[in-house]
Amino acid sequence: MPAKVTTLEQIVRYKRKKKLYNMTPLFLYNYYKHRCRVKNAKKYVDDSPPILHLTNIMNLKNNYLDMSAISDIMRTNTEILEYFGRMQILGRKGSWNDSFDAQWRYSRMASMLRSLEAIEKENHFIAKRVLSAQKIVNTNLRPLSASYADFRTPKEILSKYKTEIILAPRCSEQRLLLRPIVYFDLEVVSLYPIGRFIVQLYTEAFPQAVLAMVRTCHLQKLHRLKLIRAFPNLWAEFELKLDPKDMDLTKESHIEYDRRALKQNLSSGILSFSLKHIATLRKGILSFSLSFRPLSVEMKDRVAFGALIRGKRGLYLLESNGTKHGKPMKRVIATAMGINPGETSA
16 A cells, blocks of 8 residues: 555555455445545644534523513513503592592592692792892892801910910900901813802911911912812812912921811811821922811811801812812912902902
8 A cells, every 4th residue: 555545546546456346436435535534644632612602602592581571571561550550540440439529539630630729829929929029139148247257266275375476465456367368269261260269267277377378368479379189079189389488487497286276077168288298388388178078077187277258159160170080170270369358349
């Protein structure tokens, strides 16, 4: 037999050599072809993935049964709802009492008529008010002085400064020193104004921060106040670049603060400073936050030093400009600032 048998001619020649006369030609051909495949076989490992049938993967038969069952359930529920609807409109189904009174009692017509009568009465009342209305707009805005909290000299907090500070005898002068009022206007660049924020500061809570804010607002250095981050339902973070005089004060002296002056969870619009940013404060940047909501927990690493007394509507606009990551959607700048807004408006 030759070393390699591949063609039909070699198979026939080999068959004549063996003299296999009792077998049919087709059988001999298939036999020698099989022998050729066996002799020419090579070692091979089939590592290809098995064939996946779509019906097995998608489970079509079970899905079809489930869908048919769901359609039957939906059909039954629809029939039940139609049955109850007819009962509610026409009264009892198959009741012995087919009178008009029974149908009225179990229908929605009575409740619908009562609601229509109530709407007509309300419209009549509104029409009376419109006819008697005058050309006066009541905005329900209280005067600015009504937003002030009652001032009391914090003697317990100021007792540690007896040898250093001599307070003025008048209460009004003490209030100007311990409760200064500043304001700043914010605006989304080229879109809309956010509004004016009027803040009452607490000097005894954080003297360096209060002095820096009063000095910046008095000099009207608008570019020094920047909005860095705004977290909805939490607070907005600002950065205030300090004046050179304030920088010398924070570098050389010890930073004083007292958490007893103001509570963080008192209300919304609380200005607070994180003690983690003391190193940043010594570099000349005051980082503080303005809360959108009353904080449920009073944080030990934050010091509250101011409260918003006017501008709650601006808080909502400022909050809407924030994102969950803190990056503002639009750039916010300060357009005006100052101290004692009541005097400037007068």
